[in-house]
Amino acid sequence: MLNIATAPLATSISLAGGIGFIAGGYNTTLSNLETNLHHASQLIKSHADQSNPACKFYTQTGVLPLGVGFINWGVDRDEALRILRMYKVAAVWLFAPRDVGEFGGWVEGMRGLYEHRKDGDDVDGSKSKEWSTPQIWIQISSVAETTTALKALHPDVLVIQGSDAGGHGLARSASLLTLLPEISNLIAEHYPPSTKTTSNDHQHQPPTLLAAGGLTNGLTLSAALLLGATGGVMGTRFLASHEANIPGGYQNAILRAVDGGVNTVRSTVYDRVRDIKGWPERYDGRGVINASYLDAVGGMSDEENRGLYVEEMGRGDEGWDVEGKGRMTTYAGTGVGLIKEVLGAGEIVRQVWGEVVDVKRSVRARL
Amino acid sequence: MLNIATAPLATSISLAGGIGFIAGGYNTTLSNLETNLHHASQLIKSHADQSNPACKFYTQTGVLPLGVGFINWGVDRDEALRILRMYKVAAVWLFAPRDVGEFGGWVEGMRGLYEHRKDGDDVDGSKSKEWSTPQIWIQISSVAETTTALKALHPDVLVIQGSDAGGHGLARSASLLTLLPEISNLIAEHYPPSTKTTSNDHQHQPPTLLAAGGLTNGLTLSAALLLGATGGVMGTRFLASHEANIPGGYQNAILRAVDGGVNTVRSTVYDRVRDIKGWPERYDGRGVINASYLDAVGGMSDEENRGLYVEEMGRGDEGWDVEGKGRMTTYAGTGVGLIKEVLGAGEIVRQVWGEVVDVKRSVRARL
Structure with missing residues (x-):
C-alpha cells in the first residue's frame, strides 16, 4: 500500500x-x-x-x-x-x-x-x-x-x-x-x-x-x-477508508469488485506496465483483472502494454474502468467482494472488533 | 481421485x-x-x-x-x-x-x-x-x-x-x-x-x-x-488411507510433501503430459511440483515432456522421486504438509471428528 x-x-x-x-x-x-x-x-x-x-x-x-x-x-x-x-x-x-x-x-x-x-x-x-x-x-x-x-x-x-x-x-x-x-x-x-x-x-x-x-x-x-x-x-x-491516500477511481473499483477469486489474479504484469523492476522472481502481485492483464495474456509485448498504461494515466479516475477495460493497477485481495462501503479507518477497526465479539457470542451460543 | x-x-x-x-x-x-x-x-x-x-x-x-x-x-x-x-x-x-x-x-x-x-x-x-x-x-x-x-x-x-x-x-x-x-x-x-x-x-x-x-x-x-x-x-x-487405490510411490510422496503452498502448483501440465484432453480452459489442477512442471516452465515442448512421462511410467514407484526429479503426477492440496501417516479411512473420519470435538472444547474454554 x-x-x-x-x-x-x-x-x-x-x-x-x-x-x-x-x-x-x-x-x-x-x-x-x-x-x-x-x-x-x-x-x-x-x-x-x-x-x-x-x-x-x-x-x-x-x-x-x-x-x-x-x-x-x-x-x-x-x-x-x-x-x-x-x-x-x-x-x-x-x-x-x-x-x-x-x-x-x-x-x-x-x-x-x-x-x-x-x-x-x-x-x-x-x-x-x-x-x-x-x-x-x-x-x-x-x-x-x-x-x-x-x-x-x-x-x-x-x-x-x-x-x-x-x-x-x-x-x-x-x-x-x-x-x-x-x-x-x-x-x-x-x-x-x-x-x-x-x-x-x-x-x-x-x-x-x-x-x-x-x-x-x-x-x-x-x-x-x-x-x-x-x-x-x-x-x-x-x-476503502476515508484516510487512505487513494484515487477515487481505485477506491470505487474496490467497492465494485465481487467474486475476488475469479476477478483478481496473481501476476507480474502490474509491475511490468509500471516499469517497476527489482522484485525477486518468487514474488508477484494480486490485483483486479484489467486490460493490462488481458492484453498480456493475449500476447501483447510489455513495451506496448506499458505505453498504453502511460496513456491511461492521463484519464484520471476513468483509468479504473469497469469490466476489465481500464488499465490502472488495482491491487486487491480475494476478499474484495466482502467490502461494500468506505468508512473511517478507526470505524473499520472498531467494526471488525465488534464483529469478532459477535462471532464469539454466536459460537458460544452454538457450543 | x-x-x-x-x-x-x-x-x-x-x-x-x-x-x-x-x-x-x-x-x-x-x-x-x-x-x-x-x-x-x-x-x-x-x-x-x-x-x-x-x-x-x-x-x-x-x-x-x-x-x-x-x-x-x-x-x-x-x-x-x-x-x-x-x-x-x-x-x-x-x-x-x-x-x-x-x-x-x-x-x-x-x-x-x-x-x-x-x-x-x-x-x-x-x-x-x-x-x-x-x-x-x-x-x-x-x-x-x-x-x-x-x-x-x-x-x-x-x-x-x-x-x-x-x-x-x-x-x-x-x-x-x-x-x-x-x-x-x-x-x-x-x-x-x-x-x-x-x-x-x-x-x-x-x-x-x-x-x-x-x-x-x-x-x-x-x-x-x-x-x-x-x-x-x-x-x-x-x-494417505489404506483403502485408497493408489501406487505406493504416490502415497509416499504425499507423506513426504511439506510446505504445500510453495511445493505444489496449479498447472495444466499434468493433463498435457498424460494426454488428457477436454477440460474446459478455466480449469487446471494442483499437484506437487515435479520434473514435468519444471521442464514445461523451462520451455520443453509438450510432446517431448509427454514422451518422458511415458518412459517414467516404466519406473514404477521410482517415478515419484524426491526433490522434483520424478515425473508421475502427484495431485495434492496445499494441506499436504499436515498429513503425516497412512490410516484406515474409517479411522481418518473418526480422528477428524474427534479433533473437531477437541477444537470445540478448546474454544469453549477460551470464550
Missing part, C-alpha cells in the same frame, strides 16, 4: 486501538517516509487526548504508536535506520528481501538503535528501555521462510501472508487455512513448552503470529484466530 | 459415519463405475452389521450409502443415468461442465430417476420415497457459478471448492477463507428467512454448503464450519 498507507491512515488505526503502519517502501520513497513520520507525530500531538492509550504511549515514551514497513530488496538499510533514529516507531515490518537471510543485518541494525536510544541519541532523549527498540515484524508466506526466520532472526512478530492477499506476495503460496496450522506446528516444535517456561531469554520466546491475506471482516479474522494466529493484518479493507 | 476413490475407500468412509464417494469420472471409466458399485454393494452386504447406520440404511432402502462423482464435460449422461438406475446411490456429485447451465439436464434426469424408482424400476424394487432420488451435489468455486446454480438448479448440496484443493479446480479462485463468506452472503440474500419458514417447497430451501480445499484435519474443518459451511469434504487426506 505504498503511497496509500500514509500518516493519516496509520495514525487513525492506532488511535482506534490497532497498530497502523506507514508504507516506507523503496529508496525512492524514503523522503516521503520522513515527511510521513513528521506528519504522524503532528497528528498524534494534535489529537492530544491523554485518555487515548496511543496518545498516552507517545507522551510517555516518545515512540510513535505505529509502525513502518519496508520492501527490503529495494531499500538502503543505513538510510532507513537513519530515519528510524530521528523518529522512533513501535514496530518495523520487513518484507521481500532478495534472500530471507539478509534480514540479519536489518535486525542487528535495529537492535543497535536500542543502544543509541539508551544513550539519549534520539530526538526526544527518551530513555524508556521497554519501547526504545522497535518490535521486529517479519512477513513470510511459507514454512521454509519461517524456518529460516526462526533460526537466524528471533522476530517479535511473524506476519503470515496467505495466497488471498492483495498486492505483492509469493507467487506460489497456500491460503491461511493450511499455512497457519503448518506454521503453528513448526513453532510448537521449535519452542517446546519446557523452554518457554524456564527461560525469559528473548531468543527463546516464540514470535507472535499475525495472519494476513483475505482478512476483511470479523468473521475472516476469527477464522484466522481459530487457525492459530494471535491477531490479523488487513490491507485491502483499508483501501 | 479417479481410479483412487473406488469401492473400498467409499464404503469405509460411509461405514464410519461419513459419506464416501466413488469417482465416476469420464465415459472411458464408466465401466469401472459399474464394477465399483457392484463391489460396494457386496462390501456393504458383507459388513452385515445392522447396528451400523449405513448398513441399516442400505437394508431398509436398497440405496447404497454413498455417492458417485462425475466429471461432467467428459461423461455421457444417458449412460451414467443407466448405471445409476441399476445401483441406487444416496448422492450424485456434478463437477466441471463445459458450462454450468448444462447441469440442468442432469438434474432433470436425476429427478426422473425418482419416478422410475417409485414404479419399482430399480434393482431391488424399493419404494422408499425419501431416498429414491439421489441428492444432487454441485461443486462450484465462485460466486458467479453459485448464482447460476441457484437460479436454475436447486441443488441439495453446494460443494464450495477453494483454491487450496488438490487436483482439478478453477485456475483462478479464492480460498475458503473469503469464498465461503461471500457465498454465504449470497445464499442469505437468495433465501431470505421469511421464505425459509413459510415454504416447504424444495426449490425454496437453501442448499447445504459443504467446504472443500485445504481440509486435512479437525482444525481446518472447524475453520470452514466457522466460515459458514455445514460440513467439509476431504480428498488429499484420503490419499
Whole structure:
C-alpha cells in the first residue's frame, strides 16, 4: 500500500486501538517516509487526548504508536535506520528481501538503535528501555521462510501472508487455512513448552503470529484466530477508508469488485506496465483483472502494454474502468467482494472488533 | 481421485459415519463405475452389521450409502443415468461442465430417476420415497457459478471448492477463507428467512454448503464450519488411507510433501503430459511440483515432456522421486504438509471428528 498507507491512515488505526503502519517502501520513497513520520507525530500531538492509550504511549515514551514497513530488496538499510533514529516507531515490518537471510543485518541494525536510544541519541532523549527498540515484524508466506526466520532472526512478530492477499506476495503460496496450522506446528516444535517456561531469554520466546491475506471482516479474522494466529493484518479493507491516500477511481473499483477469486489474479504484469523492476522472481502481485492483464495474456509485448498504461494515466479516475477495460493497477485481495462501503479507518477497526465479539457470542451460543 | 476413490475407500468412509464417494469420472471409466458399485454393494452386504447406520440404511432402502462423482464435460449422461438406475446411490456429485447451465439436464434426469424408482424400476424394487432420488451435489468455486446454480438448479448440496484443493479446480479462485463468506452472503440474500419458514417447497430451501480445499484435519474443518459451511469434504487426506487405490510411490510422496503452498502448483501440465484432453480452459489442477512442471516452465515442448512421462511410467514407484526429479503426477492440496501417516479411512473420519470435538472444547474454554 505504498503511497496509500500514509500518516493519516496509520495514525487513525492506532488511535482506534490497532497498530497502523506507514508504507516506507523503496529508496525512492524514503523522503516521503520522513515527511510521513513528521506528519504522524503532528497528528498524534494534535489529537492530544491523554485518555487515548496511543496518545498516552507517545507522551510517555516518545515512540510513535505505529509502525513502518519496508520492501527490503529495494531499500538502503543505513538510510532507513537513519530515519528510524530521528523518529522512533513501535514496530518495523520487513518484507521481500532478495534472500530471507539478509534480514540479519536489518535486525542487528535495529537492535543497535536500542543502544543509541539508551544513550539519549534520539530526538526526544527518551530513555524508556521497554519501547526504545522497535518490535521486529517479519512477513513470510511459507514454512521454509519461517524456518529460516526462526533460526537466524528471533522476530517479535511473524506476519503470515496467505495466497488471498492483495498486492505483492509469493507467487506460489497456500491460503491461511493450511499455512497457519503448518506454521503453528513448526513453532510448537521449535519452542517446546519446557523452554518457554524456564527461560525469559528473548531468543527463546516464540514470535507472535499475525495472519494476513483475505482478512476483511470479523468473521475472516476469527477464522484466522481459530487457525492459530494471535491477531490479523488487513490491507485491502483499508483501501476503502476515508484516510487512505487513494484515487477515487481505485477506491470505487474496490467497492465494485465481487467474486475476488475469479476477478483478481496473481501476476507480474502490474509491475511490468509500471516499469517497476527489482522484485525477486518468487514474488508477484494480486490485483483486479484489467486490460493490462488481458492484453498480456493475449500476447501483447510489455513495451506496448506499458505505453498504453502511460496513456491511461492521463484519464484520471476513468483509468479504473469497469469490466476489465481500464488499465490502472488495482491491487486487491480475494476478499474484495466482502467490502461494500468506505468508512473511517478507526470505524473499520472498531467494526471488525465488534464483529469478532459477535462471532464469539454466536459460537458460544452454538457450543 | 479417479481410479483412487473406488469401492473400498467409499464404503469405509460411509461405514464410519461419513459419506464416501466413488469417482465416476469420464465415459472411458464408466465401466469401472459399474464394477465399483457392484463391489460396494457386496462390501456393504458383507459388513452385515445392522447396528451400523449405513448398513441399516442400505437394508431398509436398497440405496447404497454413498455417492458417485462425475466429471461432467467428459461423461455421457444417458449412460451414467443407466448405471445409476441399476445401483441406487444416496448422492450424485456434478463437477466441471463445459458450462454450468448444462447441469440442468442432469438434474432433470436425476429427478426422473425418482419416478422410475417409485414404479419399482430399480434393482431391488424399493419404494422408499425419501431416498429414491439421489441428492444432487454441485461443486462450484465462485460466486458467479453459485448464482447460476441457484437460479436454475436447486441443488441439495453446494460443494464450495477453494483454491487450496488438490487436483482439478478453477485456475483462478479464492480460498475458503473469503469464498465461503461471500457465498454465504449470497445464499442469505437468495433465501431470505421469511421464505425459509413459510415454504416447504424444495426449490425454496437453501442448499447445504459443504467446504472443500485445504481440509486435512479437525482444525481446518472447524475453520470452514466457522466460515459458514455445514460440513467439509476431504480428498488429499484420503490419499494417505489404506483403502485408497493408489501406487505406493504416490502415497509416499504425499507423506513426504511439506510446505504445500510453495511445493505444489496449479498447472495444466499434468493433463498435457498424460494426454488428457477436454477440460474446459478455466480449469487446471494442483499437484506437487515435479520434473514435468519444471521442464514445461523451462520451455520443453509438450510432446517431448509427454514422451518422458511415458518412459517414467516404466519406473514404477521410482517415478515419484524426491526433490522434483520424478515425473508421475502427484495431485495434492496445499494441506499436504499436515498429513503425516497412512490410516484406515474409517479411522481418518473418526480422528477428524474427534479433533473437531477437541477444537470445540478448546474454544469453549477460551470464550
